[in-house]
Amino acid sequence: MSPQLTHIQHNGEAHMVDVSGKPSTVREARAMARICMxxxxxxxxxxxxxxxxxxxxxxRIAGIMAAKKTCxxxxxxxxxxxxxxxxxxxxQPDEAATGMAAVHIEVLCRLHGQTGVEMEALTAASVAALTLYDMCKAVDQQMVIDSICLLEKQGGRSGHFLRQESLL
Structure with missing residues (x-):
């Protein structure tokens, strides 16, 4: 059986997943983003x-705040x-692939709960990159944000996920 979209009911309507019956376990996620400049x-x-x-x-503070405000x-x-x-x-002062400098952003989120923290880690990485962009846009309009992805997640029913290919 193929995986199902958990936020879509059988009639096609979006809904918030009921996690009340799930066991509370330690959940952890790591995500990244990169901004080239x-x-x-x-x-x-x-x-x-x-x-x-x-x-x-x-x-860094913007990323932490974003994780807390993901919902x-x-x-x-x-x-x-x-x-x-x-x-x-x-x-990363000199990236060979682009000929530009970059900042690699990595976020770790953890909790003891009934649902995962992937979205919190991804949101934090994205907002940290956007904050760097916002603060530097006056001096560099060529910046590019890329490579936003989940690197690893642990805990819960779906178990451990570890990204195999390197995006660095």
Whole structure:
């Protein structure tokens, strides 16, 4: 039997999945995003010379806030009591594939609950990248956000998922 869309009822109507009967377990998800930019833009961020302040700190906080607000942004997501949200920003000064610099964003979300945290991790990675874009758009209109994906998830009935191919 092929997997079914869980948010669509048999009559085609969208609905919020009832997780009340599911066991509460530790759930964890890791997601990523990447933002490519000019080398000079990354150098400006790393030097602390950006007039808007600490760009990485702001993006990290935005990602954490976004994870906590995912249920307000994605219509059928459950409100979750996250126990951990970690946003890591890794500068990549010279990417061979693009000839540009990049920032690799990785997010870890964890909780003990009845549903997974994939959407929270993906939302956090996306918003952290968008925050970097917003803070740097005045100096670099060539930035590109890409590679938003789930890297790994653990817990729950569907078990462990680990992305095999590298997007870096």
């Amino acid at each position: 000019r080398t000079a833009t990354l150098a400006l961020i790393q030097s602390g010379g950006h007039h808007k302040g600490d760009v990485f700190a702001t993006a 307000d942004l994605i219509p059928l997501c459950h409100p979750l009591a996250l126990s951990k949200v970690e946003v890591t920003l890794q500068p």
